[in-house]
Structure formats: structure tokens, C-alpha cells
Amino acid sequence: MLELAHLTAGYPGRPPVLRDACLTIAPGEAVGLQGPSGCGKSTLARVAALLHRPDHGTVTVDGHRVHGWRHRAPRSLRTRIGVVFQQPRQSADPRLTLADVIAEPLRANGRRAEVPDRLPELSRSVGLTDELLTRRPHEVSDGQLQRACLARALALEPRWLVCDEMTSMLDASTTAALVGAVESYRTRTGAGLLAVSHDDELLTRWCDRTVTLAAGAAGSAGAAGSAKDLDTWTS
Template identity: 75%
Template sequence: MLELHEITAGYDRRAPAVRGASLTLDQGESIGLLGPSGCGKSTLAKVAALLHRPYQGHVRIDGQPVHGWRHSAPQAQRTAIGVVFQQPRLSADPRLALKDLMAEPLRATGRRAEIVPRIKELSAAVGLTEELLNRRPHEVSDGQLQRACLARALVLRPRWLVCDEMTAMLDASTTAALVAVVEEYRRESGAGLLAVGHDRVLLERWCDRTIQWPDIVDE
């Protein structure tokens, strides 16, 4: 279970983006968090992914409290969560070929022996050819780069996925393809999913239940 309780977070303590938000995601469950741009849902997604320390409140993973954030989080908690952001060009190192981008988490966790078979498996799953894998971000489309970013999020076999506006910049066919990849992974692994977005139709078709912001906020 992934639990966020009474989270207050943001980038200015005087005006937090999120105040008193609580959310519980069971293993294997998919939740859509629906809200307009600027409401704070992306900040909450970063807290859920252990990428942003809240001012108040706490996060628990399988009953264990989270005390560290980003690289300070214990590896077992940090690698339990995979995250995909809205803008792949802001989350991808422009110097790396797509295959190296996808392999980053394996290198960082000392699992280099898994790189070749795992990249082969995931590149096929997300629809990237060998030729595309050798290109750098500026040499591919947004959709192709987002496919690589999704593969990177899945490479460590996380138990939880946070997709923050993952398909907002993509066309309908790429959106459908990436949602299908996520759902296939979830069927095989039993992973839970928090999908953040502003497209009600997509979230309601994709997720078990959809929560309208600010229904999770205690105001």
C-alpha cells in the first residue's frame, strides 16, 4: 500500500501548492487524479514518487514510513516507485542515447548484468527499434522519447507507477500504445498506478477510480 497522509507541500512555505492532501493506493489498484493545471496535483505526484519532501504529513510504503527523499531515500523504497513525467525532454539527459537513458537506473543500482536483456525486452514492449535506441533525444520525436522514458520507469520492475500527465503531449495513437504498455506491465506484476491528468475521459477509461481535485484535500 502507498499512503499519503495530510500532505502539505510546494516551493514556498507561505503559499504551498498542496494543503492537507491524503491518498491511499492499494497494490494492483489504479487511481486517476483529475484536476486543472496549477492545482497542485503534480506536486503531490512528486511527493508520492519520493522526489519532493513535503512540509507536513507523511508517506508510507507497505506500512513503512518514508524519511528520505530523492537520493536520500533508502534504495528499497526509491526503486519501488517508477515515475513518468509530462515533458520527456526535461527529464532526459540530452547527452545519452535512448538505450543508455533506459539503462540509467540499472547502472545506478549496480545491476549492469541486467542491462542488455532488460533493454531488449523493454524496447520491444514500448515500440523502439534498434536504430532508434542509438539516437539521442534531439534526434527523436516527443513520442519516441516518452516511450524511452516509460521504459526507464519500468526497468527496475517497480511495484508502484506514478504517471504525471504522461500522455499530455502525445497524439492519440501513441497515447493508446503507452497506456497499453502500462496496463500489460500491471497485469504481469500487480503494480499499483497513480495517473495524474486533466483528461477525464482518458482517466475514467484507464483507471479503477478517478478522484476529482480537491476531493483529497482537507480544507
């Protein structure tokens, strides 16, 4: 289970963007998170990926209560969660080739020896050709780069995937390909998914259930199991 309980989170010097939000994702479940701009969707996703320390509330990953965030989170815990961000340009180091981008998590975890086997497998699973792997981020399109970012997130076979607006910069066919790649990975491994988007239709088709986060104040992404009515949140 990936459990986010009573989260209040924000950024220094501003009122919190997220107040008392709760969300529980079961293994194998796909949860969509939507809401207007600035309502804290991405902040919630960053907290779930252990990249942002909430002011209050708890995060529990597979029964392990999280006490540290970013580097302070134990490596075994933070590598359980794969993340894909909205902007591929910002998410890949401009100095590395796509092959290095994808292989980075393996190398960072002392699994360098697996790279020759896993790299072709990973790039094939997201639909990248070998020729693209030798290029640097500025030499490929946004869609190709986002595929590489997804492959990087899948490299360590995480039990949970957090996709923060993964497809909002991309065209329809690339969106379909990426969602397809995520889904085939989930079918194979039974990983849970938190997909953040403002695209209602995409989330409805993609996810088992969708929860809505209201703008600003007292938003609480519906408790496990049921998405609450949008109207009750927009007062």
C-alpha cells in the first residue's frame, strides 16, 4: 500500500497548497488525480515520490513509515517509487546521452553489470530505437525524451509509479504509446500507479478511479475507495 495520510504541504513563505489531504493506493491499482492548476496536484505527487517534505501528515510505503525525504529517505524506499515529470527537457541532464539517462538508476545502485542487458529491453519497452540512444536530449523530440524518462523510471522495476502530468506536453499518439508502456509494465509487475493530470478523459480511460483535488484551501483527495463529488470541494 502507498498511504498518504492528512498531508499538509507547501513552500516556504507561502500558505500551504495542500491541506489535510488523504490518499491510499492499493498494489496494482491505478489512481488518477485531477484538479485545477495550482491546487497542489504536483506537490502531492512530489510528496508521494518522497521528494518533498510535508509540513504535517504521514506517508507509508509498503508498511514502512517514511521519516526522511529526498536524500534522507532510505535508498531502498525511494527506489520503490518511479517518477516521471511533466517537462522532459527539464527532467534529463542535457550533458548525458539517452542511454546514460536510462541507465543512470542502475549505475547509481551498483548494478552496472546489468546495463548491457537491461538497456535494450527498457528502450524497447518504451519504443525507442537504438539509434536514438546515442543522442543527447537536445537532439531528440519532447516525445522521444519523455519515453527515455519513462524508461529511466522503470529501470529499477519500482512497485509504485508516480506520473506527474507525464503526457500533457505530448501529442495524442505519443500519449497513447506512453500510457500503453506504463500499462504493460503494470500488467507484468503488478505495480500501483498515481497519475496526475488535468485531462479528465485520459484519467477516466486510464485509471481505476479518479480523485479530485479542489483549488487551494480545504482540499482532501477522497479517502481510499471513493472519489468524492467535485461540488463539495469548491466552496
